[in-house]
Amino acid sequence: MSMRLNHLVVSHADSTLVDVATLNFERGRPVTIVGESGSGKSLLAHAIMGTLPANLTARGSLAMDGRTFDLSDRANRRGLWGRLMSLLPQEPALALDPTMRAQEQVAEGAASFTADSSGARRTAGTLLAALGLGHASRAFPHTLSGGMAQRVAFAAATIGGAPVLIADEPSKGLDERARTELAGLLKLHLDGGGILLTITHDLDLARELGGDVLVMKDAHIVEQGRARQVLTEPAHPYTRRLLEAEPANWNHAWARRGAPPEEGGTALVSGEGLSKAFGGQQLFSDLSVTIRAGERVSLGGPSGSGKTTLGNVLLRLLPPDAGYVHHADALRGGRLQKLYQDPALAFPARVVLWDSFGDVIRRHRLEPARLEELMASLGLTPALLNRRPGQVSGGELQRLAIIRAMLLEPALVFADEPTSRLDLITQELTVACLMDQVDRQGCALVLVTHDNALADAVTRRRIPLGIRDLQPQDKKAFARRKKHAEVVM
Amino acid sequence: MAPFATGRTGVETGMPAQGGPPALPLVPAVRRRLVPGTAVQGVAAALLAVVVLFALIGPLAWPDHAVQNLSRFLEAPSLAEPLGRDHLGRSVVARLAHATQLSLMMAIACVATALLAGTAGGLIAAWRGGWIETALNGLSEAFMALPALLVILIFSALANGDLWTLYAGLALSQWVEYFRMVRARSALVLAGPAVEAAGLLRLGPVHVMRRHLWPDLRPLLTTMATFGIGSSILALSTLGFVGIGVRPPTPELGLMITEAFPYYHEAPWMSLAPVLVLTTILIGLLSLRSKEARQ
Numbered sequence: 001m002s003m004r005l006n007h008l009v010v011s012h013a014d015s016t017l018v019d020v021a022t023l024n025f026e027r028g029r030p031v032t033i034v035g036e037s038g039s040g041k042s043l044l045a046h047a048i049m050g051t052l053p054a055n056l057t058a059r060g061s062l063a064m065d066g067r068t069f070d071l072s073d074r075a076n077r078r079g080l081w082g083r084l085m086s087l088l089p090q091e092p093a094l095a096l097d098p099t100m101r102a103q104e105q106v107a108e109g110a111a112s113f114t115a116d117s118s119g120a121r122r123t124a125g126t127l128l129a130a131l132g133l134g135h136a137s138r139a140f141p142h143t144l145s146g147g148m149a150q151r152v153a154f155a156a157a158t159i160g161g162a163p164v165l166i167a168d169e170p171s172k173g174l175d176e177r178a179r180t181e182l183a184g185l186l187k188l189h190l191d192g193g194g195i196l197l198t199i200t201h202d203l204d205l206a207r208e209l210g211g212d213v214l215v216m217k218d219a220h221i222v223e224q225g226r227a228r229q230v231l232t233e234p235a236h237p238y239t240r241r242l243l244e245a246e247p248a249n250w251n252h253a254w255a256r257r258g259a260p261p262e263e264g265g266t267a268l269v270s271g272e273g274l275s276k277a278f279g280g281q282q283l284f285s286d287l288s289v290t291i292r293a294g295e296r297v298s299l300g301g302p303s304g305s306g307k308t309t310l311g312n313v314l315l316r317l318l319p320p321d322a323g324y325v326h327h328a329d330a331l332r333g334g335r336l337q338k339l340y341q342d343p344a345l346a347f348p349a350r351v352v353l354w355d356s357f358g359d360v361i362r363r364h365r366l367e368p369a370r371l372e373e374l375m376a377s378l379g380l381t382p383a384l385l386n387r388r389p390g391q392v393s394g395g396e397l398q399r400l401a402i403i404r405a406m407l408l409e410p411a412l413v414f415a416d417e418p419t420s421r422l423d424l425i426t427q428e429l430t431v432a433c434l435m436d437q438v439d440r441q442g443c444a445l446v447l448v449t450h451d452n453a454l455a456d457a458v459t460r461r462r463i464p465l466g467i468r469d470l471q472p473q474d475k476k477a478f479a480r481r482k483k484h485a486e487v488v489m
Numbered sequence: 490m491a492p493f494a495t496g497r498t499g500v501e502t503g504m505p506a507q508g509g510p511p512a513l514p515l516v517p518a519v520r521r522r523l524v525p526g527t528a529v530q531g532v533a534a535a536l537l538a539v540v541v542l543f544a545l546i547g548p549l550a551w552p553d554h555a556v557q558n559l560s561r562f563l564e565a566p567s568l569a570e571p572l573g574r575d576h577l578g579r580s581v582v583a584r585l586a587h588a589t590q591l592s593l594m595m596a597i598a599c600v601a602t603a604l605l606a607g608t609a610g611g612l613i614a615a616w617r618g619g620w621i622e623t624a625l626n627g628l629s630e631a632f633m634a635l636p637a638l639l640v641i642l643i644f645s646a647l648a649n650g651d652l653w654t655l656y657a658g659l660a661l662s663q664w665v666e667y668f669r670m671v672r673a674r675s676a677l678v679l680a681g682p683a684v685e686a687a688g689l690l691r692l693g694p695v696h697v698m699r700r701h702l703w704p705d706l707r708p709l710l711t712t713m714a715t716f717g718i719g720s721s722i723l724a725l726s727t728l729g730f731v732g733i734g735v736r737p738p739t740p741e742l743g744l745m746i747t748e749a750f751p752y753y754h755e756a757p758w759m760s761l762a763p764v765l766v767l768t769t770i771l772i773g774l775l776s777l778r779s780k781e782a783r784q
Contacts, residue, residue, distance in 0.1 A: 317685060334691040345682045350704035359696045408690065 001065045002026050003164060003195055008060035008071060010043050010052065010219075017056065018043050019219045027163070030186070030196040030211030032227065034203060034242065036423045037393075039216045041199045045166045048197070049087050050077040064164075082109055082160035088167040092153030096141040102152045103128060103137035109159040127155045131185070147178030154185050165189050167198045171205045173420070175302045175450040183208035201423035203246060207231055215239045245424040247431075247453040254435040255457050265293030268331055268412050268444055269314050273323035276309055283309055284465060286323075291444055293330070293411060298447045298455035301465035307448045308416055310465060311338075314446070315414055330411045334364065337405035339434075341417040343397040347389040353400060354385040360407055374403045378433045395426035399433050406437045412444040420449070431458065533776030536769050543766075544593050547586025554583040554740050563756045572762050576752055584740035585762050591735070592742055592770075595656060596721035600714050602660040607667025608710065612702070614668075615675035616694075626672075629665045637662035637724070645733055655734060659721055667713065671706060678705050719774040726767060742767055 003025040010018035018040040025031055033041045047058045052074065060071045064084070069076050077085070086109075089095035097105050103124045107113060110120035128137045131151045141149055150170065157165060167186060171179045183205060190196050198209060206213050206227055213230045215223040215238065223236040234240045243249060267290050275285040283306030291297055291314070299307045312318040315338060316325055327336070340346040347356050361368055375382060378399045384392055392400065398418055405413055415434065419427040435458065438445050449455050455462060548554075558578035566573040572581035610629075614622040632640070641658030678684060678701050687697055722742075728734030729743025737744060742763040749760035 315689075334689065336689060338686065338689055340682050340686070342682075346686045348683050348687075348700040348704065351700050355700060359692055359700060360690055363690075363692050363696070404686075404690070 001163060001195075004063040005048065006061045006063065008044065008047055008058065010040065010047050010056055010058045012056050016219050018047065020044060020060075020221055023214075025164070025195045025197065027193045027195055028190050030190055030198060030209045031214065032198045032200060032206040032209055032211065033214045033216055033221075034200060034206050035216035036201060036242075036425045040219045041216045042168055044216070045087070045168050045197060045199050047071055049081070049085065049166060050074045051087070080162075082162055083111055084162050085164035085166065086157040086160060086162040088153055088157045088165060088170050090169045090172055092170075093141060093144070093146060093149040093173075095153060096149060096156075098141050101138050101140060102133065102144070102155075106152060106155045106159055109156045111160055124155065124159060127159055128152070131155055145178075146174050147181055150174065150178065150182055151185065158189060163193065164195045165197070167196070167200075169200055170198065171200060171202045176452075177302060179205060180208065203231060203243070203424065215242065242424060245428040247427075247451065247457040250428065250457045252432060252435065254432075254439050265295070266328060266330070267292050267326075268328045268336075269325065271314055271320070271323060271325045274310070274313055274320045274325070275322040276306065276313055276318075276320050278306075278309065288323075289314060289463060291412065291446060294442055294444055295461065296438075296445045296447070296459040297461045297463060298449060298459040299463050299465060300449060300452065300455055302450060305465040307450075307465055310463075311414055311416055311446065311448055328411075334408045335411045337408060337410040337413050339398070339401055339405060339413065339415040339418040341420055343394065343401040344389050346401055347397070349389055352386055352388055353392070357385060357404065357407075360404060364408060366407055370407060371403065374406060374437075377436075378403060379429075395422050395430055398422065398430050402430070402434050402437060406441065409441055410443050412446065413438065414446045414448075416448045417450070418447075419454070420451070427454075529776050533773045537773035537777070540589060540766065540769055540773070541593065543586060544590040547582070548590055551580055551583030551586055554579065554587045555738055556580070563752060563759075565756070566758055572758055573756060575749065575756075575759055581759055581762060584745060585766065588740040588742045588745055588763065589766055591740070592722045592725055595652070595659070595725055596718045598656055599659040599663060599721045600717040602656075603663035603717065604667050604710060604714055606660070607664040607669075608671045608706070610664070611668045611671025612675055612698075614672045615679055622672075625668065629668050632661065632665045641724075641728065642733065652735065652739075655725065655728065659724060663717060663721070666717075667710070670709060670713065674706060674709065675702055678702055715774050715777060719771050722767065722770055726763075 005020065005023040005025075007022070008018060008020045009016060023031070033044065035041045043052065043056070046052045047060075048062060048071075050071075050073075052058055054074075058071045058074075062069045062071055062077075064080075096102075103121060106128060107117065107120040107124035110123055112123075113120040125134075125137055128134060128151075131154065133148060133151055133155070136144060136148060136152075141152070144152065165186075170182055170186070174182060179202070186196055186198065186209060196209075196211075198205070200206060210227045212224060213227040214221050215230065215234075215236065217238045223230060223234065223239050230239060231243065234243055244251075269289070269291040271287070271289045274287045274289070276283045287310070289310075299310060301307055309318065313320045314325055315336065316327065347353065357371060360366070361371060372382065375384075380396060380399055380403075384396060384400065389397060401418075413434075418434065419430050422430060431454070434445075445459070447455065447459055556579065558574070561574050561578040562576050564570065564574040564578070570580055570582065572585060575581050575584070610625050614625045640662045641655065644654040644658035644661070647654060679697070684697055684701055687701065725734060726741065726743030726746070729741040729745075730747050732744075732747065734743060735741040737748075745763040746760050749756070749763075753760055
């Protein structure tokens with residue numbers, strides 16, 4: 001079978017969000033759409049599925065197996081879901097039903113479920129075992145790691161035998177190893193003769209999948225071709241811009257690649273003989289860390305290796321099980337600041353940003369002009385301050401968080417995965433803003449990241465972390481439990 | 490004080506704050522959009538306003554609720570006596586006005602007390618933790634284990650059914666829900682990264698209270714208080730109805746219904762009037778509540 005998309009236009013009021021002429025999909029040949037957030041790539045996937053939000057209108061048609069579907073009718077493809085086409089959702093940990101065991105929710109996707117539920121459960125069990133999740137088939141989603149939840153979601157999406165699989169940002173929140181596993185799963189679907197459409201801003205995933213790559217910008221496809229060609233010799237300036245935004249290709253004044261480690265200033269934070277365990281698992285033991293003034297250090301390692309925990313111990317937000325952490329006097333009075341992975345959670349959610357910033361300025365008797373100056377130099381309009389955190393995009397909010405941290409002229413900034421939820425171009429802009437300020441103020445930076453290329457581009461010294469003496473599955477399950485424990489705490 | 494001390498008012502009015510940053514052009518912020526309520530909510534508010542007006546002005550217009558005139562017992566409604574007279578010849582409208590006033594005042598006092606005590610306890614427990622939290626939590630669980638009616642009965646028995654015992658009993662049976670909700674919600678907010686960041690920024694407890702906790706708790710507390718006023722009024726009249734609430738001859742809605750029941754065939758307006766007031770208050774509060782819940 002083949003699938004063909006004709007003249008798709010998705011619009012909202014007067015603005016066009018997607019405008020694509022013709023797209024052909026063939027069995028066994030992956031199609032990957034890349035582009036920054038807001039380019040309309042996810043909407044394209046949802047227009048094909050028939051899951052667009054009700055306030056958007058779609059035009060165009062979808063030809064499949066000799067049948068043609070009018071895309072303006074959202075309901076006419078509902079009968080195909082699960083049997084002919086299925087969607088692998090973003091952040092599967094959130095998409096799975098938290099109250100159902102893995103095997104149960106996978107079984108629900110089987111076509112035979114209503115007629116023969118025990119047969120469907122057996123099929124689900126076999127499928128999960130084939131994906132290496134036999135031991136986790138009775139597990140609830142919150143006990144699974146990001147990679148495992150991704151595999152359960154994959155099983156649920158494919159158990160109905162749908163030849164068309166649409167994966168929407170499937171690698172969001174996954175570390176490198178989990179992403180490689182994911183690419184393996186998607187290739188598994190292709191090897192079975194399936195059609196695959198992947199929406200991602202992760203160029204590494206696009207490289208691993210191969211096939212065709214489409215670059216989308218402002219509702220239009222600006223370039224398409226073989227993955228190898230598009231991602232090595234881009235023709236369109238926007239594709240070149242996208243490739244340059246990968247941390248490995250950065251070329252900024254503050255980039256640390258190849259530079260010698262900074263000459264140590266005075267020690268700002270010194271931890272001696274630190275140990276921390278969570279849920280009976282040792283994250284690190286007898287670890288000594290010193291962070292000096294003006295230094296740029298990264299904490300690396302796969303998810304669940306204790307990066308964030310070590311950071312919190314060093315910030316004295318969490319007591320270590322053994323050892324002690326000493327802070328220099330230079331860090332007193334708010335001169336130690338932290339940036340969070342999800343900036344929306346780092347601001348009080350129900351008040352406008354102006355109030356949050358006003359409190360900082362009043363408390364520390366700062367010059368209000370300083371806020372204005374910082375906002376201008378980070379390319380933000382003052383009108384943003386009249387919004388609540390939830391009404392500002394992730395990239396802009398992270399820049400506002402950088403401003404808030406920099407208002408106090410910190411001696412040390414601790415950035416916990418500050419860009420892992422942002423697309424490449426926004427990531428580069430955000431990191432550039434951060435490093436600009438770090439350079440200007442000469443403060444020390446600790447960057448937590450699982451992205452080695454980013455760590456290499458920004459910092460010179462690395463503190464690698466990893467869990468020893470554990471099976472991979474246990475590590476992940478443990479990481480998930482730990483996250484859960486942190487939330488409940 | 491820093492030059493920005495009036496920043497908040499500045500944003501509210503959309504004007505630059507007094508002595509604040511003159512160069513920062515603030516787009517007029519609509520801080521709390523006044524969502525026009527539905528027609529149902531308009532009617533509910535109007536009904537409640539009528540009841541409140543009746544409770545405020547009624548006792549002044551008909552001050553003598555206890556004057557008996559046995560020769561005019563069970564008199565039918567007339568222009569002078571819109572609801573007629575009861576079996577002792579007392580003015581029903583005067584009794585109804587005083588009863589409504591009593592119910593509303595008692596309910597508001599009980600809810601205000603329970604809300605203040607429960608919120609304060611919940612905030613202290615969530616913020617301080619440790620033995621204070623354990624103690625307050627234990628106390629709240631002890632109250633949860635006791636039926637609310639039993640608490641009120643114990644208090645009535647202590648002081649022979651005085652008004653203040655009813656007030657204390659109702660408030661005591663209600664503070665627990667505020668305490669538990671505020672404690673659970675604040676613990677969640679206080680453990681979040683936003684409060685952690687506020688700590689690193691050295692913003693202090695007033696900021697945490699004003700910007701993090703209060704905006705989060707306010708909608709929940711309004712909803713609970715609206716609902717609490719309704720249930721307090723109902724509880725008070727239930728107690729009156731079964732004869733363990735306010736003692737006669739004080740007019741009370743539940744008590745009035747009980748007293749009027751034997752004469753239902755001769756004077757149905759006597760029992761229907763307090764029922765109508767109760768229904769109006771409860772329907773009004775419940776219809777308003779849906780508006781609160783959506784915020």
